[in-house]
Amino acid sequence: RPPVERPRGTRVVVIANQKGGVGKTTSSVNLAASLAQLGQRVLVIDLDPQGNASTALNVDHRRGTPSTYDMLVDGVPLEEVVTQSPEHDLLWVCPATIDLAGAEIELVSVVARESRLRKAIQAHPWVGGAEAGEDRYDYVIVDCPPSLGLLTLNALVAGEEMLIPIQAEYYALEGLGQLLETVELVRANLNQHLRISAILITMYDARTRLSSGVADEVRAHFGDQVLGTTIPRSVRVSEAPSYAQTVMTYDPASPGALSYLEAAREFAFRGVER
Numbered sequence: 702r703p704p705v706e707r708p709r710g711t712r713v714v715v716i717a718n719q720k721g722g723v724g725k726t727t728s729s730v731n732l733a734a735s736l737a738q739l740g741q742r743v744l745v746i747d748l749d750p751q752g753n754a755s756t757a758l759n760v761d762h763r764r765g766t767p768s769t770y771d772m773l774v775d776g777v778p779l780e781e782v783v784t785q786s787p788e789h790d791l792l793w794v795c796p797a798t799i800d801l802a803g804a805e806i807e808l809v810s811v812v813a814r815e816s817r818l819r820k821a822i823q824a825h826p827w828v829g830g831a832e833a834g835e836d837r838y839d840y841v842i843v844d845c846p847p848s849l850g851l852l853t854l855n856a857l858v859a860g861e862e863m864l865i866p867i868q869a870e871y872y873a874l875e876g877l878g879q880l881l882e883t884v885e886l887v888r889a890n891l892n893q894h895l896r897i898s899a900i901l902i903t904m905y906d907a908r909t910r911l912s913s914g915v916a917d918e919v920r921a922h923f924g925d926q927v928l929g930t931t932i933p934r935s936v937r938v939s940e941a942p943s944y945a946q947t948v949m950t951y952d953p954a955s956p957g958a959l960s961y962l963e964a965a966r967e968f969a970f971r972g973v974e975r
């Protein structure tokens with residue numbers, strides 16, 4: 702297998718889908734851990750007040766911990782809230798505390814409320830091209846909450862790339878129209894560079910016709926935007942967070958872990974091709 706090279710500059714990847722439970726957080730943390738295993742320097746920004754990504758990456762996110770809230774609402778520099786994840790030495794996290802639930806409202810009256818995250822990310826000394834030096838983050842992965850509010854909007858303004866997880870289940874495509882419309886609005890008004898760089902089919906169950914039917918439908922709709930690798934439904938994947946781990950360390954040989962590693966490799970190469 703060819704080695705995965707570091708990209709020329711930081712790739713800011715937004716993992717979004719306003720539907721809950723489709724695998725945003727699971728994909729954020731496992732792709733991040735996989736990219737770190739592939740030698741990439743990765744920062745995960747937890748943008749969901751539930752803090753599930755922070756939990757899976759085993760970083761403190763009790764109230765009072767420096768967090769995404771402090772960065773977005775109070776303008777604390779990102780590097781002051783980022784902490785290293787014990788999961789991997791190339792993996793860092795900006796944790797979310799429950800305070801973030803209030804940010805959706807509190808941000809409404811803040812100046813340039815939709816570009817707070819973008820500013821914070823771009824001001825981080827480890828973000829950018831060659832000028833950022835060796836310590837540069839190769840990937841900033843933003844785990845969005847299940848809504849299309851001001852938090853997700855901040856993510857769409859901050860990123861150039863979007864990865865949409867789609868669960869291989871009934872109603873998988875329901876609500877996607879609204880998401881795509883939002884992306885178009887953001888492109889037209891706030892961030893012309895935003896593009897959907899990948900769609901990832903999650904919780905695929907090879908034993909059911911339903912799963913393969915949904916996967917076919919998603920591929921018919923989105924063509925080669927869909928990653929070739931699908932993530933199987935697997936108990937090991939869902940167990941890992943309760944051990945404050947990603948499946949990449951909890952059970953690295955499991956089908957879920959191998960699929961995330963393959964999806965990460967595919968995603969990394971896509972960035973190089975384009």
Ligand code: ADP
Nearest residue numbers: 721722723724725726727904933934935938939
């Ligand atoms: P979201 O962040 O979109 O709300 P999550 O990543 O939290 O979704 O996933 C929703 C639920 O599905 C969680 O309980 C998670 O553990 C479980 N889950 C996600 N991916 C898989 C998978 N491949 N196999 C089994 N369970 C999964």
Ligand code: MG
Nearest residue numbers: 725726749753
């Ligand atoms: Mg989530």
